[in-house]
Amino acid sequence: MDEFTLLARAVPDVPPPSAETVARARERLATRQAPARRPRTRRHWGWPVGAAVATAVVVTTVVIVSNLVGVSGPAPSPAAPPAFEQAPRAYKGLDHLAGARMPRSATKVSLRFRPSSVKIAIVVYCQTPGSIFYSNEGGSSAGGVCGPDGALSMLADKAHEPGWLGRDHTITFWVFPPDAPVARGRGACVPEGACEGKYDLTSPKTADRLAADLGERPGAWSVAAYDAPAAPAISPAG
Missing domain, CATH: 1.10.1200 (Non-ribosomal Peptide Synthetase Peptidyl Carrier Protein; Chain A)
Known part of the structure; x- marks a missing residue:
């Protein structure tokens, strides 16, 4: 039924x-109930070929990107530190002889060197323009104002005096911030009391006292001695 x-x-x-x-x-x-006869179809490679092309493009892109990332040109030369952090290796045709540096101002450091020519130059580099420096060796002293471009200490002028060349020297340097209470000019505190609370930098004791009263302040600085290049050694004829 x-x-x-x-x-x-x-x-x-x-x-x-x-x-x-x-x-x-x-x-x-x-x-309708009879099983439909499936038509024979021919296999074709349209999609796989397209997929292969797309894969090749992706692989090529990855390779190119990898090459761009992995390949680099010659490394740039590291930039030289500022002179107030490390004194340059040369100064106006003179070679670096000795150097010292300090990361803060209202501090002192000693520089030891042996000059060989009257061209000796002693240069102070200060991070803060207008910084005040004072230098002393034995009974001789000299002061001035320094900045990033450097300032000369007149103690190097003693190279013209007999006996100054050809021996070791130890010069002590102090650097103070521009607003340090320092009396400007020699004899500024004569008569006594003329400085009105300022320090007359005429001795290491006064410089040490000023540094202790101020405490360390911002402002890196360095000092270096430069001398004429050493003459090349000449070997005797054999």
């Missing part, structure tokens, strides 16, 4: 369809 017979029994008040109608309906139903 098929679904058409069941349908006729379930709805008794409706006249049954004709035999011709039932036959056509059963034919259509048989056609």
